[in-house]
Amino acid sequence: MAIFNLGSVNIDHFYKLAHFPEPGETLSALDHTLGLGGKGMNQSVAAAKAGAEVFHIGAIGKSDGWVRERIEGYGVNCKYLREADEATGHAVIYVDASGENTIVLAPGANVQQDSEFVVNAIDQAKSTDTLLLQNETNLQPPAATFALVKGMRVIYSAAPFSIEAVKNIIPDLSMLVMNAVEASQLSSEMGVSLEQIPVPQIMVTLGSKGAMWRSNETGEVIEVTSPKVTPVDTTAAGDTYIGYVAAGLDLGMPIKAAMEWATQAAALKVTRAGTADAIPSADEVKAFRGA
Template identity: 75%
Template sequence: MAIYNLGSVNIDHFYTLPHFPKPGETLHASDHALGLGGKGTNQSVAAAKAGAQVFHIGAIGKDDDWVRERMNSYGVDTTYVHDVAGVTGHAIINVDAAGENTIVLQPGVNVKQDAEAVLDAIDNAQEGDTLLLQNETNLQDHAARFALVKKMRVIYSAAPFDVTAVTNVISDVSILVMNSVEAAQLTSALGVTLDKLPVPQLIVTLGSKGAMWRSNETGEVIEVSVPKVTPVDTTAAGDTFIGYVAAGLDEGLTIKDAMEWASQAAALKVTRKGTADAIPTADEVAAFSA
């Protein structure tokens, strides 16, 4: 089995601040770091570090070969990451003293995915493989429809939240993933409760309170907790969780076991600064859990 991920590739700039700036306020950052990120890349790296075979489908600028090399070093197959005229997406990530973050995104070539290239990549997938999607690229609905033709599992993160993007893709999604804020935004926009969303399964991540899975086909609900840790940087915690859930399901774990494994991985991630580079491996998660 394998995981295909139509996802963003970003270069992350991290700034450590005493607090988030107020309007008109200028702050000195105590630290700056450069790293690999993007919701898509984070999820691909998480799934690969969990032990899954992962093919990333994406785009980078022509002068950023180091990004592809870094992804490869974490076990992500970048056969379908194409050089595109323009700049690699990037993010400015401010992290405060409590480990919380605010993020400003510049999408760059993430939103210049080529439809034919995306379909060519997915056409190599097998029945039962997984397609991961988020809202930091174009062509999510295009990819999801074709993935269902291939009888793949489609896991879609409704982030960054955009109600139009969600409504365009939701009918072709197997598992919809949202945090509690996104879930509230979506149900409010559509005027329905979670159990009435037109999707077979959904996961709502709840930060330090864990996560909830619901089957809208049977009404079954599963809740998992998360270990208590002292957070250093919460960036990419949700992506770590999703990548590990996808890897767990790909390995044949039950949804409950996959979510419990993913919760351990996400908890360990928030004790580290960084995004993709800081996501733990399966061995590190096992040691942490023990």
């Protein structure tokens, strides 16, 4: 089995601040670092570090060969990572003293995906494989439709959140993943409760409280809690969680075991500064769980 991820790739600029700037305020950063990120890439790296076979489908600028090398160094297969005329996407990430963050995105090549290229990549997958999707690229709905027709598991992370994007893709999903605020907004917009949303499975991430999974086919509900840690940087915690859940399912774990594993990985991630570069490996998560 394997995971195919149609996802964003960003070059992340991190600025460590004493506090977030007020309107009109100019601040000097305490530190600046450059890293690899994007919700899609974070999830690919998390799944690969967890031990899954991962193929990333996406696009980067022609001048950023180092990005491909860095991704491959984390064990992600880049045979479906296309070079585009547009520049690689990038993000400006402010992190305050408490570890909270604010992010500004410039999508670049992430929204220049080629339809034929994406379909051909997914066509190499097997029915036992998983397609991961997020809301930072174009072509999500046709990719989901094609994957579902092939019999693949389709997991969609509804972030950055857009109600219209969710409504367009929801008929072709196996699992919809949202945080608590997004879940409330979607339920309100559609005028239904979570159990009435027309998708087989729903997962709601709850930050430091853990996560909830629900089967809308059987009514089964599973809740897991997260270990208490002192956060350094919450960026990519959700992506770490989703990547580990996808990897756990791909490796044959029951959903509860995959969720428990993923909450440990996400908790460990927030103790580290950075995005894809800071996501822990399976061995590191194992050591953390045993601590």
